[in-house]
Amino acid sequence: MPPAPRKAIFPVGGLGTRFLPVTKALPKEMLPVVDKPLIQYAVEEARAAGIEEFIFVTGRGKSAIEDHFDHSYELRDTLMARDKKAELDALEDMLLEPGQVAYIRQQEPLGLGHAVWCARHMIHGEPVAVLSADDLVLSEVPCLKQVIDAYMEVGGNLAAVMDVPREHTDRYGILDVVADDGRLVEARGLVEKPAPADAPSTLSIIGRYILDPTVFDELGRQETGAGGEIQLTDAMARTIGRVPFHGLRFEGRRFDCGSKAGFLEANVAYALERDDLRAEMREIVRRYADPAEG
Ligand code: G1P
Numbered sequence: 001m002p003p004a005p006r007k008a009i010f011p012v013g014g015l016g017t018r019f020l021p022v023t024k025a026l027p028k029e030m031l032p033v034v035d036k037p038l039i040q041y042a043v044e045e046a047r048a049a050g051i052e053e054f055i056f057v058t059g060r061g062k063s064a065i066e067d068h069f070d071h072s073y074e075l076r077d078t079l080m081a082r083d084k085k086a087e088l089d090a091l092e093d094m095l096l097e098p099g100q101v102a103y104i105r106q107q108e109p110l111g112l113g114h115a116v117w118c119a120r121h122m123i124h125g126e127p128v129a130v131l132s133a134d135d136l137v138l139s140e141v142p143c144l145k146q147v148i149d150a151y152m153e154v155g156g157n158l159a160a161v162m163d164v165p166r167e168h169t170d171r172y173g174i175l176d177v178v179a180d181d182g183r184l185v186e187a188r189g190l191v192e193k194p195a196p197a198d199a200p201s202t203l204s205i206i207g208r209y210i211l212d213p214t215v216f217d218e219l220g221r222q223e224t225g226a227g228g229e230i231q232l233t234d235a236m237a238r239t240i241g242r243v244p245f246h247g248l249r250f251e252g253r254r255f256d257c258g259s260k261a262g263f264l265e266a267n268v269a270y271a272l273e274r275d276d277l278r279a280e281m282r283e284i285v286r287r288y289a290d291p292a293e294g
Pocket of ligand 1: 112132134135171172173192193204206207231232233258
């Protein structure tokens with residue numbers, strides 16, 4: 001059995017241009033779904049999957065993320081003075097242990113593969129998880145936990161996958177499938193953002209990965225791919241033959257929070273999950289679903 005991943009990389013250097021103007025001064029990872037920023041969902045998921053070291057690959061204008069995971073003495077004093085116990089506990093719970101968090105700066109936006117490569121000196125030949133805060137997964141078992149459990153069976157490189165409509169293949173890393181048992185899929189190749197007509201399948205990578213250390217050797221070659229960027233998909237593809245690549249069809253509902261519609265849908269879905277909001281939210285959704293009544 002391979003060792004369980006203990007470290008996770010969170011690439012948070014992206015400019016978030018699709019969400020301008022809100023992302024002009026606010027990192028897109030700080031956009032809230034109900035009352036929690038996207039990045040906190042990703043960190044909590046990693047924590048629930050047993051991750052002990054959290055490595056954020058940031059960029060300019062992202063300091064709100066660092067502040068979010070730090071103490072806020074002013075806020076704490078104010079909440080204490082007002083006897084707001086529940087709020088204090090919630091803030092205390094989300095803090096990571098001293099030394100568990102590291103921030104690395106990606107100086108230039110050269111692609112997801114480059115962002116991951118920026119963390120290479122912190123990995124020390126171990127398998128490492130990568131989580132994209134854009135992909136939010138609502139599930140009973142945290143998505144990364146499902147991915148790690150599958151990784152413990154097969155090792156190598158592994159990513160969460162799902163079927164997408166063929167017209168969307170140019171948004172994702174796509175698997176060239178060699179074996180498929182309905183849950184785990186083995187790939188003989190991967191293609192980053194192929195045109196629908198060229199896609200070897202419609203099985204797409206979503207932002208939960210476990211990387212074998214060999215991927216960092218490939219990333220070190222700094223080869224560019226789709227969009228002129230250094231692609232994580234290409235580096236994983238080049239290790240096939242040395243280590244296997246598997247996709248896991250995970251259980252859960254995934255929201256593409258890198259798109260406006262996906263982000264808005266996530267807000268509705270997560271609000272409907274909440275006991276304190278469900279009834280009101282149902283009423284709102286019902287009202288807007290039938291404009292005649294609105
Ligand atoms: C990245 C990856 C792509 C993957 C996607 C999942 O693309 O390059 O392979 O399918 O994340 O969300 P991006 O969305 O950053 O363009």
